[in-house]
Amino acid sequence: MTNELKRAIDEAYRVVVFTGAGISTESGIPDFRSPGGLWTKMSPIDFSDFIRSEELRREAWRRKFEIDKTIVAAEPNKGHxxxxxxxxxxxxxxxITQNIDNLHQHSGVPAERIIELHGNGTYAKCLDCGERHELHEVKAIYDASPAAPVCKSCKGIVKSATISFGQAMPEEEMRRAEEATLGCDLFLAIGSSLQVYPAAGFPILAKRNGATLVILNREPTPLDEIADLVVHDEIGPTLAPIAMLN
Structure with missing residues (x-):
């Protein structure tokens, strides 16, 4: 299978890589959605509830800072x-990534080549004026007051720069992802369950547009049946020899 994957990459003119949580679990970041994942232990807070309730906003930040204790220590692995x-x-x-951990940037991929469908969890933004807030600043506000953090400029609601349940997908990122998908001849889906839409629609779009679809994931996915090649294996150990990292 590794030889077939290498051949597909070697023969491709333009590859688009699509990544999900599976690539980052190899860096020690827990998966949110899988059995035993974080969301099986605590229900995610819907965006509308985050907006309406200061109590839930503060709870969301409590969870964020707790989860970040694991994420901030993570380093890019051989797959990245x-x-x-x-x-x-x-x-x-x-x-194109569903991940919010910034590990693709840390691995050396230029920011302009990364399309973050679900946002980025390494900083925050004001939902009113759009100002960026660094997490250490938000944490200081959180620790100093029983109220939920607010924007230092306009006093608007501050939220992690991620896409929550019930929140609209980012239009520009979706547009860029569609454009990239339609421009590739090999779509390489890595470490994604391919069950979360609209993100999981991009492999389908690529296949319908004539691209070769390759799926590399430890577990079967609903799109395995339409893929040209499926590899059920560890991501880093599979990709490292192909990229000649070993």
């Missing part, structure tokens, strides 16, 4: 580094 090499070599044009 292999993808970075594909981008650096010019083989891959973009990385």
């Amino acid at each position: 580094m292999a993808i970075a090499k594909l981008v650096d070599s010019g083989k891959a044009s973009h990385v």
Whole structure:
């Protein structure tokens, strides 16, 4: 299977890489959705509830700071580094990711080549004026007051720069992801359950547009049956030899 995957990448003119939580679990970041994941232990807070309730906003920040104790210590693994090499070599044009952990950036992929469908959890934004807030600043506000953090400029609601349940998908990122998908001849889906829409629609779009669809994931996915190649294996160990990282 590894030889077939290498051949598919070697023969491709333009690769788009699509990543999900599975690539980051190999860096020690827990999966939110899988059995035993974080959302099986605590229900996610819907965006509308976050907006209406200061109590829930403060609870969301409590959870955020607790989860970040694991995320901030994570480093890119061999899977991230292999993808970075594909981008650096010019083989891959973009990385479309469902992940919010910033590990693709840390691995060396230029920010302009990364399309974050679900946002980024390493900073916060004001929902009213759009100002960026660094997490250490938000944590200081959180620790100093029993109220939920607010924007230092306009006193608006401050939220992690991620897409929550019930929140609209980012229009610009969705547009860029569609454009990249339609421009590739190989769509490489890595570490995603391919069950979360609209993100999971991009592999389908690529396949319908004539691209080769390859899925690399430890577990079966609903799209395995339409893929040209499916590899059920660990991500880093599979990609590292292909990118000649070993």
